[in-house]
Amino acid sequence: xxxxxxxxxxxxxxxxxxxxxxxxxxxxxxxxxxxxxxxxxxxxxxxxxxxxxxxxxxxxxxxxxxxxxxxxxxxxxxxxxxxxxxxxxxxxxxxxxxxxxxxxxxxxxxxxxxxxxxxxxxxxxxxxxxxxxxxxxxxxxxxxxxxxxxxxxxxxxxxxxxxxxxxxxxxxxxxxxxxxxxxxxxxxxxxxxxxxxxxxx
Amino acid sequence: xxxxxxxxxxxxxxxxxxxxxxxxxxxxxxxxxxxxxxxxxxxxxxxxxxxxxxxxxxxxxxxxxxxxxxxxxxxxxxxxxxxxxxxxxxxxxxxxxxxxxxxxxxxxxxxxxxxxxxxxxxxxxxxxxxxxxxxxxxxxxxxxxxxxxxxxxxxxxxxxxxxxxxxxxxxxxxxxxxxxxxxxxxxxxxxxxxxxxxxxx
Amino acid sequence: xxxxxxxxxxxxxxxxxxxxxxxxxxxxxxxxxxxxxxxxxxxxxxxxxxxxxxxxxxxxxxxxxxxxxxxxxxxxxxxxxxxxxxxxxxxxxxxxxxxxxxxxxxxxxxxxxxxxxxxxxxxxxxxxxxxxxxxxxxxxxxxxxxxxxxxxxxxxxxxxxxxxxxxxxxxxxxxxxxxxxxxxxxxxxxxxxxxxxxxxx
Numbered sequence: 001x002x003x004x005x006x007x008x009x010x011x012x013x014x015x016x017x018x019x020x021x022x023x024x025x026x027x028x029x030x031x032x033x034x035x036x037x038x039x040x041x042x043x044x045x046x047x048x049x050x051x052x053x054x055x056x057x058x059x060x061x062x063x064x065x066x067x068x069x070x071x072x073x074x075x076x077x078x079x080x081x082x083x084x085x086x087x088x089x090x091x092x093x094x095x096x097x098x099x100x101x102x103x104x105x106x107x108x109x110x111x112x113x114x115x116x117x118x119x120x121x122x123x124x125x126x127x128x129x130x131x132x133x134x135x136x137x138x139x140x141x142x143x144x145x146x147x148x149x150x151x152x153x154x155x156x157x158x159x160x161x162x163x164x165x166x167x168x169x170x171x172x173x174x175x176x177x178x179x180x181x182x183x184x185x186x187x188x189x190x191x192x193x194x195x196x197x198x199x200x201x
Numbered sequence: 202x203x204x205x206x207x208x209x210x211x212x213x214x215x216x217x218x219x220x221x222x223x224x225x226x227x228x229x230x231x232x233x234x235x236x237x238x239x240x241x242x243x244x245x246x247x248x249x250x251x252x253x254x255x256x257x258x259x260x261x262x263x264x265x266x267x268x269x270x271x272x273x274x275x276x277x278x279x280x281x282x283x284x285x286x287x288x289x290x291x292x293x294x295x296x297x298x299x300x301x302x303x304x305x306x307x308x309x310x311x312x313x314x315x316x317x318x319x320x321x322x323x324x325x326x327x328x329x330x331x332x333x334x335x336x337x338x339x340x341x342x343x344x345x346x347x348x349x350x351x352x353x354x355x356x357x358x359x360x361x362x363x364x365x366x367x368x369x370x371x372x373x374x375x376x377x378x379x380x381x382x383x384x385x386x387x388x389x390x391x392x393x394x395x396x397x398x399x400x401x402x
Numbered sequence: 403x404x405x406x407x408x409x410x411x412x413x414x415x416x417x418x419x420x421x422x423x424x425x426x427x428x429x430x431x432x433x434x435x436x437x438x439x440x441x442x443x444x445x446x447x448x449x450x451x452x453x454x455x456x457x458x459x460x461x462x463x464x465x466x467x468x469x470x471x472x473x474x475x476x477x478x479x480x481x482x483x484x485x486x487x488x489x490x491x492x493x494x495x496x497x498x499x500x501x502x503x504x505x506x507x508x509x510x511x512x513x514x515x516x517x518x519x520x521x522x523x524x525x526x527x528x529x530x531x532x533x534x535x536x537x538x539x540x541x542x543x544x545x546x547x548x549x550x551x552x553x554x555x556x557x558x559x560x561x562x563x564x565x566x567x568x569x570x571x572x573x574x575x576x577x578x579x580x581x582x583x584x585x586x587x588x589x590x591x592x593x594x595x596x597x598x599x600x601x602x603x
Contacts (some may be wrong), residue, residue, distance in 0.1 A: 022345075028396045030352050031345025045251070050447070052456020054253020059318050076399050117461050131538075136332075138341045140540045144424070144433025151432050195430045198478050223546070229597045231553050232546025246452070255454020260519050277600050337533075339542045 003099070008067060010096020013089050014040040015068045016082065018133050019075040025137045029076065035133055036072045040064065042129035047104050047121050051111045094185045098178035100126040101153045105160060105177075119157035126153045148188050148195055156181035204300070209268055211297020214290050215241040216269045217283065219334050220276040226338045230277065236334055237273045241265065243330035248305050248322050252312045291390070299382035301327040302354045303375055306361060320358035327354045349389050349396055357382035405501070410469055412498020415491050416442040417470045418484065420535050421477040427539045431478065437535055438474045442466065444531035449506050449523050453513045492591070500583035502528040503555045504576055507562060521559035528555045550590050550597055558583035 018039030022032040041058045048056040058064050075082060082089070104125030108118030127143055127150045134141040143150045160177035164170060187193065219240030223233040242259045249257040259265050276283060283290070305326030309319030328344055328351045335342040344351045361378035365371060388394065420441030424434040443460045450458040460466050477484065484491070506527030510520030529545055529552045536543040545552045562579035566572060589595065 023399070025341060026400060027341070027345045028347065029399050030349075030396060031342075032399070034345060034351075049250055049451055050458050050461060052253075052454075052458075055312060055314070056251050056253075059251060059312075059314055059322075062315055062317055065317060065321070111457060111461075113457070113461055114464055116464055116467060120467070121461075135336065135537065136342065136345070138339065138540065140427060140429070141433075141538065144429045144436060144538070146430065148432075150436075195432060198425070198431050198434070199428060224600070226542060227601060228542070228546045229548065230600050231550075231597060232543075233600070235546060235552075250451055253454075256513060256515070257452050257454075260452060260513075260515055260523075263516055263518055266518060266522070336537065337543065337546070339540065 006095055006099045008063075009092040010099055011040045011064055011067050012071050013092035013096050014129055015071040016075050016089055017093065017130070019072055019079075020082070021133055021137050021139075023076070023079060027137075032076065033069065033072050035136055036075075037065070037068050038136060039129045039133040040068050042132040043100060043125040043127060044103070044129075046128045047107060047125045050124070051107060051113075051121070053107070053111075090189070094182050095178075097126045097149055097153065097185065098156065098181035101156055101181055102160065102174055102178055105157055106174075115161045119154055119161070122157045123150055123153040126150075146194060148193055149185055151195060152181055152184045152188060155184060207296055207300045209264075210293040211300055212241045212265055212268050213272050214293035214297050215330055216272040217276050217290055218294065218331070220273055220280070221283070222334055222338050222340075224277070224280060228338075233277065234270065234273050236337055237276075238266070238269050239337060240330045240334040241269050243333040244301060244326040244328060245304070245330075247329045248308060248326045251325070252308060252314075252322070254308070254312075295383050295386045296379075298327045298350060298354060298386065299357065299379035302357055302382055303361065303379055306358055316362045320355055320362070323358045324351055324354040327351075347395060349394055350386055352396060353382055353385045353389060356385060408497055408501045410465075411494040412501055413442045413466055413469050414473050415494035415498050416531055417473040418477050418491055419495065419532070421474055421481070422484070423535055423539050423541075425478070425481060429539075434478065435471065435474050437538055438477075439467070439470050440538060441531045441535040442470050444534040445502060445527040445529060446505070446531075448530045449509060449527045452526070453509060453515075453523065455509070455513075496584050496587045497580075499528045499551060499555065499587065500558065500580035503558055503583055504562065504580055507559055507579075517563045521556055521563070524559045525552055525555040528552075548596060550595055551587055553597060554583055554586045554590060557586060 015036040018036035019032055021039075022035035025031075027035065041064060045056045045058065048054070101122040104122035105118045107125075108121040113121070130143060131141040156177050159180050160173055163173040163176050166173075216237040219237035220233055222240075223236035226232075228236065242265055246257045246259065249255070302323040305323035306319045308326075309322040314322070331344060332342040357378050360381050361374055364374040364377050367374075417438040420438035421434055423441075424437035427433075429437065443466060447458045447460065450456070503524040506524035507520045509527075510523040515523070532545060533543040558579050561582050562575055565575040565578050568575075
């Protein structure tokens with residue numbers, strides 16, 4: 001139940017980020033809807049395809065489609081007001097990233113993949129929706145340029161695999177990793193942390 | 202037999218639309234061939250991947266590859282003459298969209314998915330080839346900007362699920378939905394119908 | 403053992419080509435890593451998805467991820483020195499293309515697909531990583547514009563299916579096809595061979 005609520009809030013935040021990018025590109029309403037949809041479900045879709053889960057998750061769970069459609073129509077109507085929710089949206093988005101990373105890791109574990117692959121799948125789940133959004137809008141994905149949140153997903157995933165070495169409950173390790181991801185992201189944004197610059201000029 | 206002919210005409214129309222976009226970008230002959238191929242089979246490929254049909258359709262049906270190769274070479278040779286066939290090509294394309302939408306819906310039903318997911322799969326089958334074509338040519342997909350035909354696929358799919366509520370034969374409902382899609386597209390193009398503008402400025 | 407070495411050299415060459423394109427776009431270190439990874443494993447991933455091999459290859463073979471991570475960090479550190487290895491890298495890349503084409507063909511044969519589809523899968527294995535790299539970097543894929551190497555993969559694949567008609571060992575046919583691909587690529591680059599121009603102006 002708790003997870004369902006986080007999942008819904010994350011879906012809303014991801015869909016709205018899709019709406020905002022799509023509207024900046026002046027896409028029509030169908031385009032905005034598709035970009036929002038892809039942003040919200042793209043990461044899980046690629047993860048399911050790579051692991052071989054079929055059909056991919058969203059095809060059998062209509063709840064996401066319904067939430068995304070409602071979100072898109074509300075976001076388009078109240079686009080001017082969205083700025084007042086910027087902080088809430090950032091929070092939903094951050095919680096969503098934490099949750100989706102751990103969902104990806106869990107699906108990897110279920111498929112008996114190694115920790116490094118599980119972390120890769122967690123990061124894909126959390127990040128690939130945004131990558132597809134940017135590709136469809138003809139931009140180089142923002143997480144390849146300045147956003148650090150993919151790196152935070154990786155660090156969060158690593159900390160999960162470290163924590164479960166300790167003699168503690170899996171649910172706690174799971175929640176701890178989500179909290180670590182959320183905390184790191186808030187710190188990274190507040191203190192404008194970026195990856196080390198690899199260019200001299 | 203009738204379906205096979207429609208499928209072939211649709212494949213030809215889709216491949217030619219790929220050739221035209223690719224030649225505008227001055228791609229070489231291999232690039233033109235790939236763009237044509239992707240335009241023609243991309244939608245069905247994504248649909249099969251999402252549902253989990255394996256291998257994807259075109260890998261076991263060489264007829265499409267042969268038709269596409271022949272079409273591409275003829276289209277490149279007679280590219281100046283293509284404008285005389287503009288109306289026929291539009292018709293083939295439109296019939297193809299109708300057919301592919303219903304093929305996608307059928308595959309969704311076979312996989313026991315809900316009507317909303319079947320409609321999504323039908324729309325993906327009809328539209329995603331063009332999306333991939335535009336992405337590979339570094340353009341924002343045209344159906345996200347001005348073409349209404351994705352919306353028409355959705356309306357056509359909805360009407361199929363409404364019609365089968367009536368006490369009539371499935372084949373008739375099927376054909377009726379294809380006719381509705383074709384009619385709507387012709388009307389949309391003739392009267393320059395577009396989606397409602399969501400931007401104030 | 404011999405194959406493993408070629409595979410590793412090919413992976414290194416592909417990853418470095420990803421690093422170079424990504425650094426030209428001034429991506430951050432995470433972006434460079436992902437582009438390198440996608441360039442190296444993208445072709446095999448699409449092949450596995452299309453055939454329906456699950457999970458896709460790299461999820462169960464961590465060696466590639468490790469090689470790519472090491473390669474990326476070394477390539478970033480010594481990017482100025484990479485030009486001295488240009489010839490070696492070209493050679494590794496070319497050998498990699500030959501090998502990957504044949505790996506794709508073999509996987510197609512294992513899935514009992516027809517020769518034309520096996521050749522398509524071989525070409526996808528060798529070329530699609532570079533296509534994804536270019537798409538993620540917001541460029542029209544270079545193999546659609548000027549590189550002839552996709553065509554060379556096709557010719558190499560065709561020659562394999564011709565050679566196995568002869569009364570000779572499969573391993574020899576296999577190696578011969580790889581040698582043909584390598585030789586054609588070296589000839590094509592040395593003599594600046596390009597596909598016939600299909601534009602009059």
